[in-house]
Amino acid sequence: MNEVLLWVVGIAVAALGLALSIALHEVGHLLPAKRFGVKVTQYMVGFGPTLFSRRRGETEYGVKAVPLGGYIRMIGMFPPARNDPDQRVRASSTGRWALMVEEARQAGAEEFGPEDAHRAFYRLPVLKRIVIMAGGPVVNLLLAVVLTAVAFSGIGAATGTSLTLAEVNRCVLPATSTATTCSSEDPATPAAAAGLLPGDVVTSFAGTPVTSWEQLQGLIRAAAEEPVAIGVERRGEPLTLTIIPIRTERPVIGDDGRPTGRSVVVGFLGVSPLPSLQRVPLTEIPGIVGQQVEGVAGVVVRLPQRLYDVAQAAFGSEARDPNGPIGVVGIGRLAGELNALPQQTTSDVVLERANRLISLLAGLNVALFVFNLIPLLPFDGGHIAGALWEIVKKAFCRLTRRPDPGPVDVAKGMPVAYAVSLLLIGMSVLLLYADIVRPVRLPG
Structure with missing residues (x-):
């Protein structure tokens, strides 16, 4: 098997691993949503035009052209506006942000009729909503633990x-x-x-x-x-x-x-x-994954500085930090290098490369876990933060004997979601360019 083919196999393994991680992430949302009675109309891996789909029951399952994420569509993600039961955009909503919020709320309301109103997501108790939204990141964390156990306890760690x-x-x-x-x-x-x-x-x-x-x-x-x-x-x-x-x-x-x-x-x-x-004892695996979570969280906290460093490397002469952010192209290149074995190999060489490739997939799942818990829309953490704030509000109202405030209106966070989405697109473009002109290289 020549080097080019090994590169292709490595990239394919990384792409398949990323796709499966995303698909299982969405399963983490799908299963509790159906278990709690929420109507789920779509389960999609990817974004953009649909390549393949099949409807089973009330849910359409499919794959889209851009494999950079996924989603499930649940009815009633946004609660109705207070004192506005007909869900129409009001004449008073003349501000750009207010109009954006009302349009998002109206689009959500058009997905279901009165017969399904009792199955809307916002009608669930707060804890069940948290379970649904946390299900995806938790699946990625479990995948990271399993993959790390295979790499470090099954194959062995490089010590x-x-x-x-x-x-x-x-x-x-x-x-x-x-x-x-x-x-x-x-x-x-x-x-x-x-x-x-x-x-x-x-x-x-x-x-x-x-x-x-x-x-x-x-x-x-x-x-x-x-x-x-x-x-x-x-x-x-x-x-x-x-x-x-x-x-x-x-x-x-x-x-x-x-x-x-x-x-x-x-x-x-x-x-x-x-x-x-x-080989590392299984009892040490949670600590290893915990260190990875801490490391990725540190990157997220310092993301503006990290992206500035990436830009300095891409457009200047600065060295690319191997511990900094990396895009999908960079992940593919690393996977190709990891799988490009020497012409003459031993079982130890093969196992060492397998360890690093599986560890790479484990790291991807850690990143999916951490990034999806960012407490901003459109991340899962944005919905979780809204549900936690609802718990605080309701507890305060009970203590002060005030009326139940109802569900927190997460639709008001849609302007933030659009802004974050634009930033993510910009970050993806920067990382794509940097991964091409100044890729991260394996040490040694």
């Missing part, structure tokens, strides 16, 4: 490095180079020239037995311009090769794992190790 070669670079690129492919003018790396292959296990260097990657790294850095013997084990057979490390500039990596901007001249072979996989 440290082994002496197995994961990659053998074909050419030497300067430390300041931004190139990602070799040209005919680039010199071959000592490792490639000596015949080292991915999957080789290093056993000795310059006559010294090696027991750790850190030890091997020190021996390589200290040796340069002199032929030395390197012992490897290839498919269970011992093999000794002659290699001549070269002196080259390499970036200095800080304690945080990021380049410091400085470089140092050291001996260089052009190889990278395979991380050592160790």
Whole structure:
């Protein structure tokens, strides 16, 4: 299987995983809505023109052309305006925002007749509405937990490095180079020239037995311009090769794992190790997912600054932060790189790449969980925030012996929903451009 095909498979796996995550997210809304008696008229994965649909009972199930989300359509998402039972846009609603609210309310009211009024979403008790709207994000959180358990407890987490070669670079690129492919003018790396292959296990260097990657790294850095013997084990057979490390500039990596901007001249072979996989106990999985949730929440809180950094990288010379926001194209590229295995592989190489690909899908579900809980429309969190505010209002009215205020009018948040939607479109366009011109690259 050639590299291009492996890239395509990796991208397809990521796209399928994202589509299934979105579809299951909407199932998380659909099942409790039907269980509580709400009439659901549509279940759709994607937006835009409908590619395929089929009606079963009172619900139309389908797939749309733009696979960047999904929705279920429940009748009565917006309560009727107080003292306006006929749901008509009133002459007094002359303001642009007020007209927008009334039009959204009227469009919702036209979806059902008097015979279905008792099945409207807004008529449900507050807690049931919260369960329906939280169902989608909760499904994504559960998917993240399951996928993380498969990656870390089933396959194993990369903890440290082994002496197995994961990659053998074909050419030497300067430390300041931004190139990602070799040209005919680039010199071959000592490792490639000596015949080292991915999957080789290093056993000795310059006559010294090696027991750790850190030890091997020190021996390589200290040796340069002199032929030395390197012992490897290839498919269970011992093999000794002659290699001549070269002196080259390499970036200095800080304690945080990021380049410091400085470089140092050291001996260089052009190889990278395979991380050592160790299975993590299932009891540690909630903590791992919790850290991921905390990390994504931090990105959301600092999203304006993060997007500014992305713009600086896309339109300037700043480096792209690998921990920053990434778009759908970037996710596909990462999935392709993760699945592009070396020509010669070991079971450890395959498992390590599978771990990273599954972890990527788990991270996508964490992101879907966190972003959908943002307390603004059109996110699920906007409806949840409205329901929680209704609980507070009703509790206050009971304490002060005031009349029941009725459902919170979430339709008043529609101007915010439109503004947020425009911002999301702008963010998507920026990330699309950045993922093309300055993509996030895998470390190592």
